[in-house]
Amino acid sequence: xxxxxxxxxxxxxxxxxxxxxxxxxxxxxxxxxxxxxxxxxxxxxxxxxxxxxxxxxxxxxxxxxxxxxxxxxxxxxxxxxxxxxxxxxxxxxxxxxxxxxxxxxxxxxxxxxxxxxxxxxxxxxxxxxxxxxxxxxxxxxxxxxxxxxxxxxxxxxxxxxxxxxxxxxxxxxxxxxxxxxxxxxxxxxxxxxxxxxxxxxxxxxxxxxxxxxxxxxxxxxxxxxxxxxxxxxxxxxxxxxxxxxxxxxxxxxxxxxxxxxx
Ligand code: IYT
Ligand code: CU
Ligand code: CU
Numbered sequence: 001x002x003x004x005x006x007x008x009x010x011x012x013x014x015x016x017x018x019x020x021x022x023x024x025x026x027x028x029x030x031x032x033x034x035x036x037x038x039x040x041x042x043x044x045x046x047x048x049x050x051x052x053x054x055x056x057x058x059x060x061x062x063x064x065x066x067x068x069x070x071x072x073x074x075x076x077x078x079x080x081x082x083x084x085x086x087x088x089x090x091x092x093x094x095x096x097x098x099x100x101x102x103x104x105x106x107x108x109x110x111x112x113x114x115x116x117x118x119x120x121x122x123x124x125x126x127x128x129x130x131x132x133x134x135x136x137x138x139x140x141x142x143x144x145x146x147x148x149x150x151x152x153x154x155x156x157x158x159x160x161x162x163x164x165x166x167x168x169x170x171x172x173x174x175x176x177x178x179x180x181x182x183x184x185x186x187x188x189x190x191x192x193x194x195x196x197x198x199x200x201x202x203x204x205x206x207x208x209x210x211x212x213x214x215x216x217x218x219x220x221x222x223x224x225x226x227x228x229x230x231x232x233x234x235x236x237x238x239x240x241x242x243x244x245x246x247x248x249x250x251x252x253x254x255x256x257x258x259x260x261x262x
């Protein structure tokens with residue numbers, strides 16, 4: 001793709017046998033072939049891949065709001081797309097990426113909150129993974145969120161904390177299709193806010209400690225926020241990997257510890 005473009009996505013719903021798809025943006029893909037076997041989750045990009053889109057069976061596809069696009073192309077931080085497809089059998093599927101050379105007034109981006117140190121004790125009914133960071137950047141408007149854990153995650157919730165008040169950005173069971181869901185529209189973020197997420201896990205049914213890692217025997221705790229911001233600033237990717245303090249999380253709303261039964 002040349003120059004600087006903005007884009008939107010249209011997954012074609014003929015994919016009865018596709019389980020999920022993730023679209024990544026990156027500098028250097030792992031392979032220069034038009035398709036390859038990614039051998040599990042990690043075979044996408046040489047550098048840090050940034051998730052741009054997630055499609056899961058039976059979930060509504062994300063629509064970018066009007067006037068919002070991801071910044072892509074040769075002169076952006078994401079000159080390549082890698083589409084990862086998790087499928088049973090694929091006979092006919094198509095994905096359409098809509099690109100426009102038109103500068104959009106707003107640029108989309110992803111904020112990822114992830115836990116790195118969580119240990120889930122075997123048999124213990126509840127373990128929370130708490131993540132929090134101070135937000136020190138230009139204003140963003142969250143419009144979609146996605147949660148990701150493996151089997152032990154019961155509920156994942158994300159919040160903005162402003163003047164001590166917790167406002168929900170989104171809350172979902174990671175056992176439902178891990179697509180992007182609409183975020184609470186009234187919760188924007190600005191310099192000085194705190195951004196926080198909690199994953200609630202159970203250690204029931206395990207006989208050994210479970211740690212963060214890449215296999216299905218490991219766990220992950222991710223809360224992704226898809227946002228838009230003024231194109232003047234256009235920050236495509238931010239993340240938070242800090243463990244939230246006990247003191248701060250004393251005030252998290254009770255819903256964050258209430259499992260969503262699926
Ligand atoms: C250790 C962990 O939590 N990994 C997550 C989040 C993650 C995604 C990307 C970490 C890094 C990345 O470059 I992209 I470093 C993780 O692997 N999440 C999976 C996918 O691989 C994206 C997921 O479905 O959210
Ligand atoms: Cu899948
Ligand atoms: Cu994972």
